[in-house]
Amino acid sequence: MWVWLAVSFSALLHINAAYRGPQWQFYLFKPLTIVLLLATAFQFGSGDFYQQVIVAGLVCSVVGDIFLMLPKDRFVAGLASFLLAHVVYSFAFWGELAAPIVWWLPALLGGAGIIVYLLLLPSLGRLAIPVAVYVAVILQMTWAAGEYWLTTRTGAGLAAFAGALMFLVSDTLLALDRFRGNFRAATGSIMTTYYLSQSLLVISVLLR
Template identity: 40%
Template sequence: MFLWFAFAVFVACHLAAVGRAKWLYWLSKPAAILALVFITLTQTEAPGSYQWPITIALLLCVVGDLFLMWSRTRIGLGFFSLAHLCCCMAFWSEIGSPIVWWLPALFYAAGTLVYLLMLPNLHKMAWPGLLYTVSGVSMAWIASEVGLEAVTLVSGLASVAACLFLFSAFLFALEQFRGGFSHARSWVLLTYFSAQSLLTASVVVY
């Protein structure tokens, strides 16, 4: 419970520090995700095939966050793409029946449309953006596949987490490459932290 409380405190500090205390902004975001890492390491009975990919994904997100805050967007997106792929591994380990093929078709069609709409604004970010899109869509698809296969608390948390993670990525892209929108940074952060906390919760309740 202490680690969840610490996560909430770090999230609140990070949101409060946006545009104000730079040192707190830099410190609080990785600290929040590291609190979730410790939760996945200490508060679960999930099998290693699920626990470890999620834990590694969270650690990759910490590194990706630091590069994004350091304005090294291409490197940051690379680490987040790797985090998406780790989540894919975790979710894939939960699939035990044949794939429902209309689901990936739906996700990849939507992902392709969004990417093509963003493409004129990406410039040098076109290839990193493509990798980020493919990995993120794959993560959301496989998690949703697990959710369709077996309606459980774990699959529900994982599905919502993955879709929120992808939605946060979409909002981030709008903020970075399409001029942003009202309270963009707050929405990106809220969806991002919500996704990470639900992803962690899926490990805890396994």
């Protein structure tokens, strides 16, 4: 219980600082929130391959967070870090399949991804290919998490799928804010869904 209060408090401090300051609070609590989740997964997990891979994905996420919050734009480096995190998470999810693949899920996710990408495309410029690759990888990660749940019907699988979906929502909001125009609620919406996604992935470790 206490660890989740600490995670929630840290996340709220970061989001509040994004709007009101101080700057040191913004820089401290963004990565600290994920570090707390990482420590939780590491300490309370079962020690199996799934836990180890999720922990590795959280480490990549911390690196990505640091790149994205630096004063000088490190968007591509942050994109690469989270791309690696999604690849790592995918290994964990695909390793849990317990039945044949459900093919309607990738069709649904792929259709949604194409619509979002086409909406972003006019504003992407030289980032068109990197963003396309990123979209494909995060959709594949979400598909893998969905298959994990659909083929096992476990609480851990449901938490993983919900976390992947939240990650998809968070990254979509981030892309829309960056490439289609800023909106005031962007930071709060992006970071809330992001922290929820990572928390749910950690919960999927704890439920095993």
